Amino acid sequence: MGFKSSLFTSLLMVGSAAAATTTAAAAASTVSVEPIIMKGTKFFYKNGTQFFIKGIAYQQDTGAAGTTTGSTYIDPLSNVTLCERDIPLMQKLETNVIRTYAIDPTADHSGCMALLQEAGIYVISDLSEPDLSINRDSPTWNTALFTRYKSVVDELGQYENVIGFFAGNEVTNNNTNTDASAYVKAAVRDVKAYINSTSSRWMGVGYAANDDDDIRDNMAHYFNCGDQDNAIDFWGYNIYEWCGENTFTGSGYSEVVSFFQNYSVPVFFAEYGCNEPDGAKGRIWEETTALYSSEMTDVIAGGIVYMYFEEANDYGLVSIVDDKASTMADYDTLSTVIAKVSPSSTAMSAYTPTNSPAACPAIGSAWQAADVLPPTPDNSTCDCMVKSLTCVPSDSLNSTGYAALFGSICGLDASACAGITANTSTGVYGAYVMCDATEQISYVLDAYYKNQNSDSSACDWNGQAQVVKASTAASSCSALLAAASSSNSYAATATAGSASTSTGSSSGSSTTSKSAAPSFSRSILTLGDLSVGLYVLVAMATGAGMLVL
Numbered sequence: 001m002g003f004k005s006s007l008f009t010s011l012l013m014v015g016s017a018a019a020a021t022t023t024a025a026a027a028a029s030t031v032s033v034e035p036i037i038m039k040g041t042k043f044f045y046k047n048g049t050q051f052f053i054k055g056i057a058y059q060q061d062t063g064a065a066g067t068t069t070g071s072t073y074i075d076p077l078s079n080v081t082l083c084e085r086d087i088p089l090m091q092k093l094e095t096n097v098i099r100t101y102a103i104d105p106t107a108d109h110s111g112c113m114a115l116l117q118e119a120g121i122y123v124i125s126d127l128s129e130p131d132l133s134i135n136r137d138s139p140t141w142n143t144a145l146f147t148r149y150k151s152v153v154d155e156l157g158q159y160e161n162v163i164g165f166f167a168g169n170e171v172t173n174n175n176t177n178t179d180a181s182a183y184v185k186a187a188v189r190d191v192k193a194y195i196n197s198t199s200s201r202w203m204g205v206g207y208a209a210n211d212d213d214d215i216r217d218n219m220a221h222y223f224n225c226g227d228q229d230n231a232i233d234f235w236g237y238n239i240y241e242w243c244g245e246n247t248f249t250g251s252g253y254s255e256v257v258s259f260f261q262n263y264s265v266p267v268f269f270a271e272y273g274c275n276e277p278d279g280a281k282g283r284i285w286e287e288t289t290a291l292y293s294s295e296m297t298d299v300i301a302g303g304i305v306y307m308y309f310e311e312a313n314d315y316g317l318v319s320i321v322d323d324k325a326s327t328m329a330d331y332d333t334l335s336t337v338i339a340k341v342s343p344s345s346t347a348m349s350a351y352t353p354t355n356s357p358a359a360c361p362a363i364g365s366a367w368q369a370a371d372v373l374p375p376t377p378d379n380s381t382c383d384c385m386v387k388s389l390t391c392v393p394s395d396s397l398n399s400t401g402y403a404a405l406f407g408s409i410c411g412l413d414a415s416a417c418a419g420i421t422a423n424t425s426t427g428v429y430g431a432y433v434m435c436d437a438t439e440q441i442s443y444v445l446d447a448y449y450k451n452q453n454s455d456s457s458a459c460d461w462n463g464q465a466q467v468v469k470a471s472t473a474a475s476s477c478s479a480l481l482a483a484a485s486s487s488n489s490y491a492a493t494a495t496a497g498s499a500s501t502s503t504g505s506s507s508g509s510s511t512t513s514k515s516a517a518p519s520f521s522r523s524i525l526t527l528g529d530l531s532v533g534l535y536v537l538v539a540m541a542t543g544a545g546m547l548v549l
């Protein structure tokens with residue numbers, strides 16, 4: 001479940017709340033917040049007191065207010081007037097965490113963040129937005145996504161009451177799309193390294209999973225296993241198993257606790273609050289009592305109620321009419337229930353973690369993501385590659401034509417496409433899987449042309465391609481391109497069962513990428529609409545599949 005939206009738009013522009021923002025920020029600037037850190041499977045205030053999440057999901061769907069046609073999301077933390085309306089209501093529920101699903105990194109969040117801080121409320125935010133997220137049907141981890149994720153970290157990371165981020169929400173959601181988890185784990189790795197290199201304090205990077213029987217155990221192990229620099233800092237479970245009246249065992253909560261007993265990082269409910277049998281307002285919150293009881297608190301670090309806003313899916317605590325908030329019956333029930341919970345806590349000094357990371361799941365029909373991950377998106381590498389090409393798209397090729405061209409070229413010459421192929425189950429990736437679609441089609445045109453001994457007739461495609469002189473590239477390009485070229489040769493020849501051999505090649509190229517100076521130069525060719533890129537990649541994958549057959 002969670003935040004879903006599909007309309008197309010540009011980012012929300014927020015500016016006129018500046019005056020209110022400044023006032024709120026000034027008022028709160030004297031309040032300092034005790035940062036949250038993790039140790040083993042538990043969260044703590046930095047002062048050593050254990051921290052249990054009492055959270056609420058806080059994100060209004062587009063169109064819910066009837067005001068925002070044409071937006072893919074409404075930033076929940078950029079309008080101080082709305083934060084002033086809602087935060088007191090969340091405080092009355094003893095809320096200490098909100099989960100936001102999509103924020104606009106260009107907006108000013110200082111007002112809302114200050115109000116939250118004053119209220120003792122921390123934020124865990126998803127990094128994606130509807131138009132820039134890892135798509136389970138055509139998963140990728142590329143420069144556009146990494147740029148978006150970094151911008152959210154840069155923006156929210158300024159505020160000490162940010163605990164961390166989700167690199168994905170229910171991306172893999174059943175056994176047909178387990179491959180997508182490789183890209184999400186690559187995002188975890190890269191965002192962790194980015195936080196590590198840019199922030200002076202800890203912020204975690206986790207994943208929010210759905211609760212699908214077939215995959216949940218493999219998935220939990222996958223995100224926890226292997227090199228801990230690549231593994232999640234916390235596991236969020238979106239769980240709706242306890243509905244109405246139930247019990248610890250009857251609800252399946254006991255199995256969750258028993259499964260996660262051995263997990264090595266914090267686990268919490270990233271969404272909970274089943275609305276059956278009586279709809280949102282009929283919720284009685286027995287599961288909340290259970291969540292903070294001694295049966296669970298040793299293993300589960302609390303949970304986030306889904307959700308603040310009452311909307312068409314009927315999971316709300318508060319309904320909004322004409323910008324006015326009114327609490328619903330389940331809000332009152334929750335406030336009574338939450339007032340009575342009193343989780344018994346452990347002091348950080350008295351706690352010695354003993355669990356170790358899980359083993360990675362075996363690759364097979366049930367799980368198709370190896371722990372050898374896709375490369376780190378690196379604009380410099382893509383940029384250097386484009387500059388080195390001598391066969392490139394002509395003006396008459398636009399993104400509509402990419403799919404057909406990928407299909408034709410990769411069908412004629414698979415080796416020309418090795419640099420953009422990916423196999424999650426063997427962990428073999430071309431170096432340019434992380435570039436954008438325009439860069440990729442350029443690479444493929446050029447590789448085909450070179451494979452045809454630079455015969456000019458091999459760089460035409462009905463006028464869609466043209467021969468050019470390679471541009472002068474920065475001296476730093478030669479090392480990047482050499483590393484990419486070696487990954488691509490490996491990808492071209494890689495066969496079954498070669499995941500371990502590929503480790504060297506893959507990590508070699510990502511190390512090179514990471515150490516490269518960031519480039520702010522834009523590609524000479526840009527693609528406006530990512531969804532076109534995704535479409536192209538789907539078409540391409542289909543083409544490549546047919547080729548294998």
Ligand SMILES: *[C@@H]1O[C@H](CO)[C@@H](O)[C@H](O)[C@H]1NC(C)=O
Pocket residue numbers: 014015016017079080081082323
């Ligand atoms: C904040 O929300 C209120 C209520 O919807 C609206 O009237 C106001 O214009 C918004 N402010 C900004 C800066 O968007």
Ligand SMILES: *[C@@H]1O[C@H](CO)[C@@H](O)[C@H](O)[C@H]1NC(C)=O
Pocket residue numbers: 034045047048049
């Ligand atoms: C640590 O900080 C939290 C939040 O301010 C506070 O509730 C708690 O009492 C503090 N613990 C200690 C040991 O000072």
Ligand SMILES: *[C@@H]1O[C@H](CO)[C@@H](O)[C@H](O)[C@H]1NC(C)=O
Pocket residue numbers: 143144147379436519520521522523
């Ligand atoms: C990197 O490339 C992506 C995709 O082309 C683009 O959206 C982004 O702005 C670039 N980032 C930088 C820092 O140049």
Ligand SMILES: *[C@@H]1O[C@H](CO)[C@@H](O)[C@H](O)[C@H]1NC(C)=O
Pocket residue numbers: 173174175176
């Ligand atoms: C798996 O999830 C996808 C995407 O939500 C859906 O289209 C497909 O029907 C699901 N398949 C199964 C077997 O549940």
Ligand SMILES: *[C@@H]1O[C@H](CO)[C@@H](O)[C@H](O)[C@H]1NC(C)=O
Pocket residue numbers: 192193196228229230
């Ligand atoms: C963070 O940086 C430290 C030292 O700079 C390093 O030991 C650690 O492995 C890094 N972690 C990640 C996730 O990059």
Ligand SMILES: *[C@@H]1O[C@H](CO)[C@@H](O)[C@H](O)[C@H]1NC(C)=O
Pocket residue numbers: 258259260261262
């Ligand atoms: C947890 O670890 C113990 C000891 O290693 C083991 O016996 C048990 O089977 C594990 N439980 C799960 C659910 O993995």
Ligand SMILES: *[C@@H]1O[C@H](CO)[C@@H](O)[C@H](O)[C@H]1NC(C)=O
Pocket residue numbers: 396397398399400401
């Ligand atoms: C894009 O190229 C296609 C041919 O592949 C053409 O039909 C279409 O008009 C072009 N669109 C634009 C906006 O140039």
Ligand SMILES: *[C@@H]1O[C@H](CO)[C@@H](O)[C@H](O)[C@H]1NC(C)=O
Pocket residue numbers: 423424425426494495496497
């Ligand atoms: C990945 O590689 C393995 C081993 O070569 C092969 O069996 C499998 O079909 C490939 N998967 C895809 C999606 O191409």
